[in-house]
Amino acid sequence: MSAKMDTADACDLRFGQVGIACVRVRRVDAAALCDELERRVRAAPQMFARAAVVLDLSHLLDLPDDGAVDALLEAVRSAGMLPVGLAYGTSETEALAKRMGLPLIAKFRAAYEPAQGNAPAAEPARHAEPAPAVQREPILSAPPPGSMQGAQHHAGSVRSGQQIYARDRDLIVTGAVANGAEVIADGNIHIYGGLRGRAMAGAQGDAKARIFVSDFRAELVAIAGQYRVFEQIPDDLEGQSVQCWLEGDKLLIAKL
Amino acid sequence: MTAEIIVVTSGKGGVGKTTTSASLATGLAMAGKKTAVIDFDVGLRNLDLIMGCERRVVYDFVNVVHGESTLKQSLIKDKRYDNLYVLAASQTRDKDALTQEGVEKVLDGLSEDGFDYVVCDSPAGIEKGAHLAMYFADHAVVVVNPEVSSVRDSDRILGLLASKTRRAEKGEKPVTQHLLLTRYNPARVAIGEMLSVKDVEEILGIEVVGVIPESENVLTASNNGIPVIVDANSHAGQAYGDTVARILGEERPLRFIDVPKKGFLQRVFGG
Numbered sequence A: 001m002s003a004k005m006d007t008a009d010a011c012d013l014r015f016g017q018v019g020i021a022c023v024r025v026r027r028v029d030a031a032a033l034c035d036e037l038e039r040r041v042r043a044a045p046q047m048f049a050r051a052a053v054v055l056d057l058s059h060l061l062d063l064p065d066d067g068a069v070d071a072l073l074e075a076v077r078s079a080g081m082l083p084v085g086l087a088y089g090t091s092e093t094e095a096l097a098k099r100m101g102l103p104l105i106a107k108f109r110a111a112y113e114p115a116q117g118n119a120p121a122a123e124p125a126r127h128a129e130p131a132p133a134v135q136r137e138p139i140l141s142a143p144p145p146g147s148m149q150g151a152q153h154h155a156g157s158v159r160s161g162q163q164i165y166a167r168d169r170d171l172i173v174t175g176a177v178a179n180g181a182e183v184i185a186d187g188n189i190h191i192y193g194g195l196r197g198r199a200m201a202g203a204q205g206d207a208k209a210r211i212f213v214s215d216f217r218a219e220l221v222a223i224a225g226q227y228r229v230f231e232q233i234p235d236d237l238e239g240q241s242v243q244c245w246l247e248g249d250k251l252l253i254a255k256l
Numbered sequence B: 001m002t003a004e005i006i007v008v009t010s011g012k013g014g015v016g017k018t019t020t021s022a023s024l025a026t027g028l029a030m031a032g033k034k035t036a037v038i039d040f041d042v043g044l045r046n047l048d049l050i051m052g053c054e055r056r057v058v059y060d061f062v063n064v065v066h067g068e069s070t071l072k073q074s075l076i077k078d079k080r081y082d083n084l085y086v087l088a089a090s091q092t093r094d095k096d097a098l099t100q101e102g103v104e105k106v107l108d109g110l111s112e113d114g115f116d117y118v119v120c121d122s123p124a125g126i127e128k129g130a131h132l133a134m135y136f137a138d139h140a141v142v143v144v145n146p147e148v149s150s151v152r153d154s155d156r157i158l159g160l161l162a163s164k165t166r167r168a169e170k171g172e173k174p175v176t177q178h179l180l181l182t183r184y185n186p187a188r189v190a191i192g193e194m195l196s197v198k199d200v201e202e203i204l205g206i207e208v209v210g211v212i213p214e215s216e217n218v219l220t221a222s223n224n225g226i227p228v229i230v231d232a233n234s235h236a237g238q239a240y241g242d243t244v245a246r247i248l249g250e251e252r253p254l255r256f257i258d259v260p261k262k263g264f265l266q267r268v269f270g271g
Helices: A030-043 A066-078 A091-100 B017-030 B061-065 B100-112 B128-135 B148-161 B166-170 B186-190 B197-204 B216-223 B235-247 B264-269
Strands: A011-015 A021-025 A052-056 A082-087 A151-155 A163-166 A170-174 A182-185 A189-195 A198-201 A211-216 A220-223 A226-229 A242-247 A250-255 B004-009 B035-039 B084-087 B117-121 B139-144 B176-184 B208-213
Touching: A011 A030, A021 A030, A030 A066, A052 A066, A066 A082, A066 A091, A082 A091, A151 A163, A163 A170, A170 A182, A182 A189, A189 A198, A198 A211, A220 A242, A220 A250, A226 A250, B004 B017, B004 B128, B017 B035, B017 B084, B017 B117, B017 B139, B017 B176, B017 B235, B061 B100, B100 B128, B117 B128, B128 B148, B139 B148, B148 B176, B148 B197, B176 B197, B176 B235, B197 B208, B208 B235, B216 B235
Parallel strands: A021 A052, A052 A082, A151 A170, A163 A182, A170 A189, A182 A198, A189 A211, A198 A220, B004 B117, B004 B139, B035 B084, B035 B117, B139 B176, B176 B208
Antiparallel strands: A011 A021, A211 A242, A220 A226, A242 A250
């Protein structure tokens, strides 16, 4: 995908984890939007042709009226993509969606409602390990607050050089995590197998996250940025089932 | 009927990929399968030496990929088995001379010519040459030595086989993985200088398809341009024979993994 974002572009496209694209509209110009999207679809038809997209109007200074939004949706449709709804923005967007009978998809980070001033809890300051090399964009698949998140499940081994990241949820690995492999979760991590690589729980700063391992031989474990490396694994822990948790700033590990 | 494509790979260099490719291809031919073995190590051509056909290379793999010669002109018939062919690498080019489309064309051509098996001898590393060698594979033989760095590199390769191959990209049945432990020395395993079969299987989480004992015969055979599997008297040759049979679906117990017991005469006179 081209990373160049020219401000003259009528929109830009983002992919979330469920493979839904977000058309962020920068100005209300249905014809330009259609042209721009058509170009994208032609450039990568496998990725964008008949792709489900949501329309994000939050970057417009004033919310367009129903007719203009209708024209934008039609522009997306005629470019060969399938608009499925509006992205959550302000309460006005909500009202607009209701009037137009469109679904409103995903609540984004609070950055979308700057006027309200109710900033979320501060991001964790402590990040001892390098931030996971994963996409940091708001993800459309983030469920609305209060719903069940479940856990991400990885069946089989995580091989050296591979990285698994469970965003906003727990991670369960049924298999071994090899030397040089990395498993990361914003929630807890459960590994039913050998951990020889790295495991980092609470990657967004949740100090209550824990790591559970059925065969402990880790290179490194971290919770909410507090980490321990193991040049030598203590004899009483090696090969044992253990759990790791934080008490204050101290990362504790004990046999289960 | 399409040819089964087997890649012999490892990540790490010097673990016995080319030796294995030569013996595997020869073993498949001995079992009556029409087999081609391709050297993907463009720039560091070795397979032709081990197969003993280095003086008969006229056109090579890169020539076919670029359409400068036909497959028929470039395939070198083995002097021992007439259903075995070698496609040599080019020594004067580098790995960028290969393209995915070119490799696919060659593999399709071999399928059309009625080959049962195509063995791809991968270069070391995880760059273009190695990627192309594994990309179209149906089976992978991952060669590993009983030492930690080789095991880690193999782990990386197993991960790539599960994600960077055509089968993975198309979401088809994954590449069948076979782990082959080479240069195994039971005596050194017994005194803790080498990882055991069990250690390697445990770290990598898959079972071995064969264990090739460390043996002087391998070096001698390679230097003489004879794949070691042809030497039925050597333990390494027999172990390769077992391995090929297992890849073809036969069940055989592992041999040569325990310290050989000294015979009566050796005990009396000192071994």
